[in-house]
Amino acid sequence: MAQADHDVGIIGGGPGGSAAASYLAKAGVKCMVLERDPASNRVLKDIGFIREMDPCGFVRKYGAVWTAAASNPIYQHDWEGLEADSLAEIRFEERQQQGVDRNHTWHVDRGKFDMLLLQHANKLGAEVQEGIKVRDVDFSDPAMPRINYSNGKRDFHLNVKVVVDASGRHTLLGNQLKFKKPDPVFNQYAMHTWFDAYDRRLLTNNEKLDDYIFVHFLPIKNSWIWQIPISNTVTSVGVVTQKRNFEKSAQSREKFFWDCISSRPELYDGLKAATQLRPLKDEGDYSYSMTQIAGDGFVMIGDAARFVDPIFSSGVSIALTCAKLATTDIIKGLQMGGPVTKDRFETYVATMRRGTANWYEFISVYYRLNVLFTAFVNDPRYRIDVLKLLQGDLYEEQKPPVLEEMKRIVREVERRENHPWHKLLGDLTGDTFKPLF
Numbered sequence: 001m002a003q004a005d006h007d008v009g010i011i012g013g014g015p016g017g018s019a020a021a022s023y024l025a026k027a028g029v030k031c032m033v034l035e036r037d038p039a040s041n042r043v044l045k046d047i048g049f050i051r052e053m054d055p056c057g058f059v060r061k062y063g064a065v066w067t068a069a070a071s072n073p074i075y076q077h078d079w080e081g082l083e084a085d086s087l088a089e090i091r092f093e094e095r096q097q098q099g100v101d102r103n104h105t106w107h108v109d110r111g112k113f114d115m116l117l118l119q120h121a122n123k124l125g126a127e128v129q130e131g132i133k134v135r136d137v138d139f140s141d142p143a144m145p146r147i148n149y150s151n152g153k154r155d156f157h158l159n160v161k162v163v164v165d166a167s168g169r170h171t172l173l174g175n176q177l178k179f180k181k182p183d184p185v186f187n188q189y190a191m192h193t194w195f196d197a198y199d200r201r202l203l204t205n206n207e208k209l210d211d212y213i214f215v216h217f218l219p220i221k222n223s224w225i226w227q228i229p230i231s232n233t234v235t236s237v238g239v240v241t242q243k244r245n246f247e248k249s250a251q252s253r254e255k256f257f258w259d260c261i262s263s264r265p266e267l268y269d270g271l272k273a274a275t276q277l278r279p280l281k282d283e284g285d286y287s288y289s290m291t292q293i294a295g296d297g298f299v300m301i302g303d304a305a306r307f308v309d310p311i312f313s314s315g316v317s318i319a320l321t322c323a324k325l326a327t328t329d330i331i332k333g334l335q336m337g338g339p340v341t342k343d344r345f346e347t348y349v350a351t352m353r354r355g356t357a358n359w360y361e362f363i364s365v366y367y368r369l370n371v372l373f374t375a376f377v378n379d380p381r382y383r384i385d386v387l388k389l390l391q392g393d394l395y396e397e398q399k400p401p402v403l404e405e406m407k408r409i410v411r412e413v414e415r416r417e418n419h420p421w422h423k424l425l426g427d428l429t430g431d432t433f434k435p436l437f
Helices: 015-026 041-046 050-056 110-124 172-176 243-249 253-262 265-273 315-336 342-368 370-378 383-390 401-415
Strands: 006-011 031-034 059-061 063-067 087-091 105-107 127-129 132-138 146-151 154-165 180-182 188-196 213-217 224-229 234-242 281-284 288-290 298-300
Touching: 006 015, 015 031, 015 110, 015 315, 031 154, 063 370, 110 127, 132 172, 154 172, 154 315, 172 298, 188 243, 188 253, 234 243, 234 253, 253 265, 298 315, 315 342, 342 370, 342 401, 370 383, 370 401, 383 401
Parallel strands: 006 031, 006 154, 031 127, 063 213, 154 298
Antiparallel strands: 059 105, 063 087, 132 146, 146 154, 180 288, 188 234, 188 281, 213 224, 224 234
16 A cells, blocks of 8 residues: 655645644645645635744735725715725724734735745745646546656656645646536626836825725726735736626726726826836636535646635635645544545645635625625724625625625615615625535
8 A cells, every 4th residue: 555755735836835834844834835836814824924024024904995986976876874985995904803913914015925934834844845736636546646747857756645735726626537617707808917106195195005905996897906015116916707708898907007097097197107017917818616626636726726816815714724724624634544535634624614604795785786885984883884795704604684785785775776776786686695616
């Protein structure tokens, strides 16, 4: 019978894979990270990485802002005690969180951040191999999966007790095992680039919001713009829209990008005055789900398990949370002895299904009626509960009350064609408040 080379093999050295490796190494589990390319606060604190963040010069992230065209009179309408506004802002420190001792997170250059996090896992004892291409995983012996990979022109394999798929949107196991399914609702298309010397305060005139995340609503169905600081002078700007909007335009992606930007004239003028640093990059057809995220000898985490939409810059946070929850089950499973079978991931699977269902519905509400989102953010009755969802604390409750209230109001607006918010409804429907799986 084959012997395990390591207890756990981790495919991918991004935030999820590196955090999983750190948790496992700290627990004394022998693990190896297979990373293709060379070289959230509770989790970062858990694995001892927080102290390495501050010296790196990453821009601190204190909160988020949502803007809409102030000239739209709909934002002055009060209904059911909810008064929408063309501007909404929140500070993360407004809500106290157990185990969090900072009033900020960070905007990061992902290349640098991922490298540092992977190096941290290596310092804790996780073995790391870079420049690796994983071809597939052989599950002919479920108790001892074999990861087949190449390094340059040479082929290798790794026998392990558990495979952690942290391959991101490459979704290695999802594709191999045919668990991956395209999302029938979210068919988004993103175009993004970096700008230097863009004035981030153009739409607020508040210098205290300089380092916040901005989400700018567009007068285009199911479309929005992100504005994310990368450094003191560099800003990432992206347009997200439904793919059919782009396909119908018969335009070049550059023209479509700037046409979308021009629907918010102040933003357009500010970006044209700045310097574009990178060619425009586009991504489409990226929303998907998995029919299964764990099984005998394997578990999927982060984007390898599920991706809906980049709307609240949640990718890293979700990946880190997945890593914490999955490794808890892995460590317990290994301690029990014998093969690490599917049933040993029941806690992880149940928690992630609950959390992603809530996240899916939250994003559905946002796209269906974004004016409602700003109304809830600005209402003291709901503000902290919305902030809780934005901070990713959505794994414990089956149906968060604030989310149920949002869904109720959306359905009421859908039902009443004469409602002043009815014409602002996006193309999604209340029926989308149910994940694919």
